[in-house]
Amino acid sequence: MRTRTLLTGIVLAFLTTACAAAAPNFTGSWKLNTSKSDFGQFPAPSSMTQTVTHDEPKIKIAMKQSSDMGDMEFERDYTTDGKEYTHDMRGTPMKSAVKWDGDVLVITSKGKFGDNDFTMVDRWKLAEDGKTLTVNRHFASDMGEMDNKLILEKQ
DSSP, X not given: OHHHHHHHHHHHHHHHHHHHHHSOOOOEEEEEOTTTOBOTTSOOOSEEEEEEEEETTEEEEEEEEEETTEEEEEEEEEETEEEEEXXXXXXXXXXXXXXXXXXXXXXXXXXXXXXXXXXXXXXXXXXXXXXXXXXXXXXXXXXXXXXXXXXXEEO
């Protein structure tokens, strides 16, 4: 009985370690490559950088962006367990949750602009060499749906 319990504990520890090791780590400074990105119907920003601190399950994202609409800067702290967080984006209350879908980090945010509800889903995928972060974004609202792809390069 003790041998079976010990063996089960070892197998569970191994599987937990293997699953944790499989999760990509997004820590680093990332700069948007506008020429490789596809903004769809959204206007392209003139610049965007993200600083990410990722210590699974905690992830902190600090973003700076400049565009024709002005400058924007924010910092968010999340966990990757799907817990919902409430925050403000340019005066608009939003709720976001972060979880894993295999080796893709999924950030789902919901909010409201005026009378229009919207959902934005970001799917973060790290290249095998760890130097390129691709963010596939799907935006859906009462007014329609749009997709874009952001390519960020590690600095």
